[in-house]
Amino acid sequence: MKNITIIKIGSSLIVDDTGAFREQIIQIVLQNIQKEQQKGNQVLLVSSGAVAVGRSVLQKNNIPNESREIAAAVGQLYLMSLYKSIAETLDLTIAQILVSRPHLVERELFLKFQQTIAEFRDKNILPIINENDVMVTDTAWGFGDNDTLSASLAISFAAKRLIILSHIDGLYTADPSVDSTATLISEVHDINQELMKYCDVTTSSVGRGGMISKMKAARLATNIGTETYIINGTNPDALATAFESGNVGTRCVARIPQNALKNRKKWVLVARTSAASIEVDNGAANAIQNGKSLLAVGITQVYGQFKEGTSVEILNNQKEGIAFGVVDISSEELLSKSFSSQHGVQVMHADNIVRLTS
Known part of the structure; x- marks a missing residue:
């Protein structure tokens, strides 16, 4: 499989603070993916949002819930319904895949997964992938967050490019929400140097999402030769620029391993x-x-x-x-x-x- 791009879209780009769908953003993402498909390139879309959508639906229906699994189960249906309605306006065929870690690390499951992805490419179908939160949350079979899942897919399928869509422009010298002097880092050659600023000996395990998880994903992907972008998904031109390896967001330069990875x-x-x-x-x-x-x-x-x-x-x-x-x-x-x-x-x-x- 050649010229595969992995795109990860975060929950904040799926729904706003009120729980309403951000349909225009999703439409722009799907339009850009469709253009890549027309060039003969394959895109795998990793979409967060099921839990956020599910929590919003449960709240509107006055159903108390603290369970991530329940929210994911409810929200996944609504999330895919949204993708389906927008894809139909573009004559774009989509499919849903819910994965867990064994699908990538157990040979029989991965070969089946690989075969399915190849068939999607042959039929010009866009797979929309999410972790199976209902079954694997807080277990050894889980990825922990979709940033890690997207990097794992980039490794498993030897992706040319990983694009992480967020609500901020990229990696900054400091937290721009609290430091007015923070500046955008446009290019990173050693992601570990940036990651270590956030991770010292007292650091506990990181939570879902956030910049650290994106940096972890970039570190994994770039270390096996996958160029990685962290860009602002609310910018309508950002994704198209990243597809062309242009100057947008933070570009994490790929490193190449000593030998082809077995x-x-x-x-x-x-x-x-x-x-x-x-x-x-x-x-x-x-x-x-x-x-x-x-x-x-x-x-x-x-x-x-x-x-x-x-x-x-x-x-x-x-x-x-x-x-x-x-x-x-x-x-x-x-x-x-x-x-x-x-x-x-x-x-x-x-x-x-x-x-x-x-």
Whole structure:
């Protein structure tokens, strides 16, 4: 599959603060996607909004609810009805896919998923994808948020481009809502440098959405060669500009891995992800580049928190990302003793590490 673009649209672009649909935005998005299809390119649309829509519907019907699962179940029907009504005005055929992590990490399920996506391309059908919140919220099968889902799809399908549509213009030097001096960062070559500003040793796991989750998604996607944009979806011209790799929002420049990723390595990257990083000394960095495992004695610093089995970035002593890997122990366990005293403790196995180029 060539020239695949993943687009992720956030909840704030689906409904406004009153719960009303933002139909004009969705229409512009679908029109731009249709133009890409006419060029022979495939687009996968990851759409948030089901939970927000569901909560609005339940509130209007005076049905008390605190459950994300119930809101998602109610809202997904209304959300797809909206997409259907707009798509019909464009003579655009759409389909719904609800996925969970096993669809990307279990071989049989992924091959079936891959086959279905190929058939959609052959028939010029736009798949609209969402996490199956009803079944996998707060489980190991969940992605946590749709930013992570979109990056996982970019990895799994070797997408050329990932475009994240938000309600702000992109990544800023500070929070523009509280700092008037904040300026837009138009291009990022090392997303980890920006992410680390938000993630120190005391940082807990991030919630759904928000800029950190978008930066995590960009870090994953760019590290396997997918150009990533974070743009303002309320700007009617932004998406078309991003499709042409133009100057809009924040462009995160793609990095290329040392070798074409095999499915095993893709699994490492689409494993449950963390915003955390592990900094290592020169000896450990060289060992990793030579295909060795990461041991605790080679670690100099841990940024953020992570659980066993999550994917974490490895940094050299210049704080440059050199690899991703799935950790065998949690940050809590790793930090319980000095790194130098943990002789023989394996933090990542070589088979679960993906090395990156500079």
